[in-house]
Amino acid sequence: MATLTVPAAVPPVAEDCEQLHKAFEGWGTNEKLIISILAHRDAAHRRAIRRAYAEAYGKELLRALGDEIHGKFERAVILWTLDPAERDAVLANEEAKKWHPGGRVLVEIACARTPAQLFAAKQAYHDRFKRSLEEDVAAHITGDFRKLLVPLVSAYRYDGPEVNTSLAHSEAKILHEKIHKKAYSDEEIIRILTTRSKAQLLATFNSYKDQFDHPINKDLKADPKDEFLATLRAIIRCFTCPDRYFEKILRLALGGMGTDEDDLTRVITTRAEVDLKLIKEAYQKRNSVTLERAVAKDTTRDYEDIILALLGAE
Amino acid sequence: MATLTVPAAVPPVAEDCEQLHKAFEGWGTNEKLIISILAHRDAAHRRAIRRAYAEAYGKELLRALGDEIHGKFERAVILWTLDPAERDAVLANEEAKKWHPGGRVLVEIACARTPAQLFAAKQAYHDRFKRSLEEDVAAHITGDFRKLLVPLVSAYRYDGPEVNTSLAHSEAKILHEKIHKKAYSDEEIIRILTTRSKAQLLATFNSYKDQFDHPINKDLKADPKDEFLATLRAIIRCFTCPDRYFEKILRLALGGMGTDEDDLTRVITTRAEVDLKLIKEAYQKRNSVTLERAVAKDTTRDYEDIILALLGAE
Numbered sequence: 151m152a153t154l155t156v157p158a159a160v161p162p163v164a165e166d167c168e169q170l171h172k173a174f175e176g177w178g179t180n181e182k183l184i185i186s187i188l189a190h191r192d193a194a195h196r197r198a199i200r201r202a203y204a205e206a207y208g209k210e211l212l213r214a215l216g217d218e219i220h221g222k223f224e225r226a227v228i229l230w231t232l233d234p235a236e237r238d239a240v241l242a243n244e245e246a247k248k249w250h251p252g253g254r255v256l257v258e259i260a261c262a263r264t265p266a267q268l269f270a271a272k273q274a275y276h277d278r279f280k281r282s283l284e285e286d287v288a289a290h291i292t293g294d295f296r297k298l299l300v301p302l303v304s305a306y307r308y309d310g311p312e313v314n315t316s317l318a319h320s321e322a323k324i325l326h327e328k329i330h331k332k333a334y335s336d337e338e339i340i341r342i343l344t345t346r347s348k349a350q351l352l353a354t355f356n357s358y359k360d361q362f363d364h365p366i367n368k369d370l371k372a373d374p375k376d377e378f379l380a381t382l383r384a385i386i387r388c389f390t391c392p393d394r395y396f397e398k399i400l401r402l403a404l405g406g407m408g409t410d411e412d413d414l415t416r417v418i419t420t421r422a423e424v425d426l427k428l429i430k431e432a433y434q435k436r437n438s439v440t441l442e443r444a445v446a447k448d449t450t451r452d453y454e455d456i457i458l459a460l461l462g463a464e
Numbered sequence: 465m466a467t468l469t470v471p472a473a474v475p476p477v478a479e480d481c482e483q484l485h486k487a488f489e490g491w492g493t494n495e496k497l498i499i500s501i502l503a504h505r506d507a508a509h510r511r512a513i514r515r516a517y518a519e520a521y522g523k524e525l526l527r528a529l530g531d532e533i534h535g536k537f538e539r540a541v542i543l544w545t546l547d548p549a550e551r552d553a554v555l556a557n558e559e560a561k562k563w564h565p566g567g568r569v570l571v572e573i574a575c576a577r578t579p580a581q582l583f584a585a586k587q588a589y590h591d592r593f594k595r596s597l598e599e600d601v602a603a604h605i606t607g608d609f610r611k612l613l614v615p616l617v618s619a620y621r622y623d624g625p626e627v628n629t630s631l632a633h634s635e636a637k638i639l640h641e642k643i644h645k646k647a648y649s650d651e652e653i654i655r656i657l658t659t660r661s662k663a664q665l666l667a668t669f670n671s672y673k674d675q676f677d678h679p680i681n682k683d684l685k686a687d688p689k690d691e692f693l694a695t696l697r698a699i700i701r702c703f704t705c706p707d708r709y710f711e712k713i714l715r716l717a718l719g720g721m722g723t724d725e726d727d728l729t730r731v732i733t734t735r736a737e738v739d740l741k742l743i744k745e746a747y748q749k750r751n752s753v754t755l756e757r758a759v760a761k762d763t764t765r766d767y768e769d770i771i772l773a774l775l776g777a778e
Contacts, residue, residue, distance in 0.1 A: 269583070272620045282622040284615075285659035296651075300659075301598075304618035306586045308596040337610075345599035345614075 153426040153462035156190055166191070167203045170211065179218040181452040188231055189459035193423060196231050222411045223452040229419040230460065238263070238271035239278055241416060242303070246286040251295060251377035254384055254399065255416065256287065260302040261388035262395070265309045272303075294335040294378055301344035302385070308347040318353035319361070321346070325354070326362050329369045334378060343382070348389050355390060393425055397432035400441065409448040414457065422460040430461065467740040467776035470504055480505070481517045484525065493532040495766040502545055503773035507737060510545050536725045537766040543733040544774065552577070552585035553592050555730060556617070560600040565609060565691035568698055568713065569730065570601065574616040575702035576709070579623045586617075608649040608692055615658035616699070622661040632667035633675070635660070639668070640676050643683045648692060657699055665703050707739055711746035714755065723762040728771065736774040744775065 161169075166187050173180040173187075188196065203211040212228055219227060229237055238259045245255035259271055275283045284304045291299055321342050328336040346354065358366045367383050374380075387395035396417050403413035421429055433441040442463045449457060475483075480501050487494040487501075502510065517525040526542055533541060543551050552573045559569035573585055589597040598618045605613055635656050642650040660668065672680045681697050688694075701709040710731050717727035735743055747755040756777045763771060 269620070276620075276622050276624070280622065280624055280626045282620060282659060282661070284619045285622070285661075288655045288659045296655075300615065300655075301618060304615060304620070305598045306583070306590075306596060306618070306620075308590050308594065308599070310590070310594055312594045341602045341610075341614075345596060345602045347596070347599075 151425040151427045152423045153430065153460065154190070154192060154422050155462050156192055156195075160191065160195060163195070163198045163202045164206070166195075166199050167206050170199070170203065170214075171207060174214055174218045181219065181223070182455070184215070184219070184227065185452070185456050185459050188227060189456055193234055197233055200231070219452070221453075222415065223456065225411075226415045226419060226453060226456050229415060230422070230456070233274070234420070234423070235267065235270035235274040236278065237420065238267070239274035239283070241420075242271065242275065242283055243279055243286065246283070246290050249287075249291050249295075251381070254381075256299050256303055257381060257384045257388060258420070260299075261385050262392045265307045268303070269306060295381070297335060297337070298340050298344070298378075298381065301340060305345050307345065308350075310347065311349050312347075313349050313353045315353060315357075318350065318357045321354050322357040322361055322366075325358060325366060326369070329366070332372065334370070334376075334382065339382070343385055351386075351389050355386065393428040393432045394436075396421060396425075396429045397436055400429065400433055400444075401437060404444045404448050411449075411453070414445070414449075418457050418460050422462075426461065465739040465741045466737045467744065467774065468504070468506060468736050469776050470506055470509075474505065474509060477509070477512045477516045478520070480509075480513050481520050484513070484517065484528075485521055488528055488532045495533065495537070496769070498529070498533070498541065499766070499770050499773050502541060503770055507548055511547055514545070533766070535767075536729065537770065539725075540729045540733060540767060540770050543729060544736070544770070547588070548734070548737070549581065549584035549588040550592065551733065552581075553588040553597070555734075556585065556589065556597055557593055557600065560597070560604050563601075563605050563609075565695070568695075570613050570617055571695060571698045572702060572734070574613075575699050576706045579621045582617070583620060609695070611649060611651070612654050612658070612692075612695065615654060619659050621659065622664075624661065625663050626661075627663050627667045629667060629671075632664065632671045635668050636671040636675055636680075639672060639680060640683070643680070646686065648684070648690075648696065653696070657696070662703050665700075669700065669704060707742040707746045708750075710735060710739075710743045711750055714743065714747055714758075715751060718758045718762050725763075725767070728759070728763075732771050732774050736776075740775065 169183060169187055173183040188199075191199065200211045203209075203214070207214070212231060215227055215231070216224060229240070232240065241255045242259050245253045249256075260268060263271070272283050275281070279286070284300055287303055288296060288300045324338050325342060328334070328339050333339070342354065343351070355366050362369075367386055370379050370383050370386070372379065384395065387398075399413050399417050403410040403417070417429070418426065430441045433444070437444065442458060442461055445457050445461065446454060483497060483501055487497040502513075505513065514525045517523075517528070521528070526545060529541055529545070530538060543554070546554065555569045556573050559567045563570075574582060577585070586597050589595070593600070598614055601617055602610060602614045638652050639656060642648070642653050647653070656668065657665070669680050676683075681700055684693050684697050684700070686693065698709065701712075713727050713731050717724040717731070731743070732740065744755045747758070751758065756772060756775055759771050759775065760768060
C-alpha cells in the first residue's frame with residue numbers, strides 16, 4: 151500500500167552517492183537530481199547511501215543536503231531521507247518541546263505505528279537526544295494532556311490478534327459510563343486507551359457500537375472545540391481507520407486559506423512507505439479530486455516535485 | 465559479581481540432557497544430579513539445554529521438572545532455569561495478579577534491571593501471556609499505587625551517563641518541596657522517579673543531600689508503616705544501592721519467625737548471575753554472619769542445596 155516507486159534496477163550505492171555529490175557541486179544545486187535519487191529509494195537503500203556518502207566524502211549526507219537546499223524543500227528531503235525510527239524521534243522531539251493541544255505527532259507515533267516501531271523510535275530518541283521520549287513528554291506537557299500522552303508514548307502494547315470479548319464488553323461499558331458523565335480525562339478511559347492492544351481496542355469499540363448504538367467517536371464530539379476530546383478521537387481513529395485519519399489531516403492541510411506544509415510533509419514522508427496508497431484513495435473518495443492534483447494546486451517548485459514524487463505521481 | 469559457578473569444562477549440551485533425563489527416571493528423582501547440572505550452567509547454557517531436551521525427549525524440560533519435583537525446591541529450580549527475561553515476566557505476572565501494597569517485584573524489575581532488560585522482560589511477557597505487562601498492572605492495581613507503578617514499568621528510560629546538573633538541582637528542589645508537604649503521590653514526584661535515567665536520578669538524589677543536608681530516603685521515612693512511602697524508598701534504593709536493597713530483603717526473609725521462601729528464592733535466582741557476590745558481602749557486613757550460614761540455618765534438604773549452590777557455596 152506504499153506509493154514509493156523504486157526503479158526495477160536500482161543503481162549501485164556508490165553511483166547514487168556520486169550523483170548526489172555531483173548535484174551539490176558547482177554553481178547552484180541540481181534539485182531534480184536529488185529528487186530523482188532519494189525519492190525513489192527505500193529505507194534500506196537510503197540508509198546505505200547515507201553510510202557510503204559519509205565514508206566517501208567525509209561529510210554527513212544530511213549536512214551536505216542542509217548546506218545546499220532550504221526551507222520546506224529541505225525539510226521534506228531530510229525527513230524523508232531519515233530512517234523511519236529516526237524520523238519519528240525527530241518529529242516527536244519537536245512536538246514534545248513546543249507542544250500545543252492541537253499537536254498530533256505524539257498520537258500518530260504512539261498509535262499509528264506498531265509497538266515494535268514505536269519502540270524503535272524510542273531507541274532512536276535515546277541515541278539522538280541522550281534522553282528518553284517519555285521524560286521529555288512528561289517534562290514539557292502538563293495537566294490532563296500529560297496524564298494521557300505520557301502513558302500513550304510509554305506503553306509497550308501487546309501486538310497479537312488475541313481478543314478477550316468479555317473484557318471488551320465490560321470496558322466498552324466503562325468507557326460509555328465515563329463519557330456519559332463527561333469524565334473524559336478519567337483514569338479508566340486513559341488506562342484502557344493507553345494500555346490495551348490494538349486488537350483488543352477494536353473489539354471494545356465494536357462492542358461499544360453494539361451496546362450503545364453509535365460509535366464511540368460520536369459520543370466524544372460533545373464539544374467540537376475541546377482539544378482533549380479531539381485528541382481522544384485522534385487516538386481512536388489512528389487505531390480504527392488510519393487511512394481516513396491521515397486523509398483528514400491532508401484535507402485540512404491543503405484546504406482553506408494557506409497550506410500547512412508541516413502537516414503535509416509529515417504525512418507524506420511518514421506514510422509513503424506504509425499506506426499512502428490507501429490514504430490517496432480515501433482522499434479522492436472524500437474530496438472528489440486526486441491528492442496529486444490538490445498538492446499540485448497548493449505547492450510549487452522543488453517542494454511540489456518531491457511531494458509528488460513520494461506520492462508516486464507519474 | 466555473580467556467584468554462579470560453572471565448571472571449567474562444561475559438558476556438551478546433549479550429555480547434560482541425558483543426565484537430566486536419567487535423574488527423572490526410575491524410582492524417585494535424583495535431586496542432587498539436577499542441582500549439579502542446572503545450578504552450574506549460565507543462562508545461555510540453560511537455554512540450550514531446554515531446547516535440546518525438548519527435541520530429544522519430546523517434552524519441555526520445565527514440565528519434566530514439574531512432574532518430578534515439588535514445592536519450594538521446584539519453584540527455585542524452575543525460576544532459576546528460566547531465561548532472565550522470562551523469569552522476570554513470570555514474577556511480574558504473579559505480582560500483578562495478586563498485588564498487595566508490600567509487593568516489591570514490579571519495583572525490582574523496573575528499577576534493578578537495565579532499561580534493555582526491562583524491555584526484554586516485557587517482550588517475554590507478551591510471548592507468554594498474550595498481553596502486556598503494563599495493561600495487567602493497570603488493570604489489577606488501583607489508586608496511588610497504580611499512578612506510580614504503571615509508569616514505573618512502562619517507561620523506557622535513557623541508559624547513558626549524561627547528566628544535566630541544573631536539572632538535578634531543580635528537580636531535587638521539587639522533590640523536597642513535595643515531600644515537605646507530605647504530597648508523596650504528587651504527579652511531579654511520580655514523573656521524576658518514573659521517567660528520569662538512573663544517572664540523572666543519582667545526580668538528583670546527591671543534589672538533594674547537598675541542598676537539604678540529609679538523604680531523600682530519610683525524609684521518606686515519616687511514617688514507617690506507610691507502604692506507599694516504603695515503595696518510594698524501595699525504588700530509590702534499587703537505583704542507588706541495589707546490593708544493600710537486596711541484602712535487606714534477604715535479612716527480612718531469613719530473620720524473625722519463619723522464612724519467606726518466596727523472597728529468598730526470588731533474590732537468589734534473579735541475582736546469582738548479576739551481583740549476588742556484592743549482596744553476600746553486604747549481608748555479612750550487616751549481620752555478622754555469612755549469608756550461606758544464615759541460609760543453611762533456615763532451610764533444609766534439596767531447597768537448601770540449590771540455594772547454597774547458587775550462592776556459590778563450596
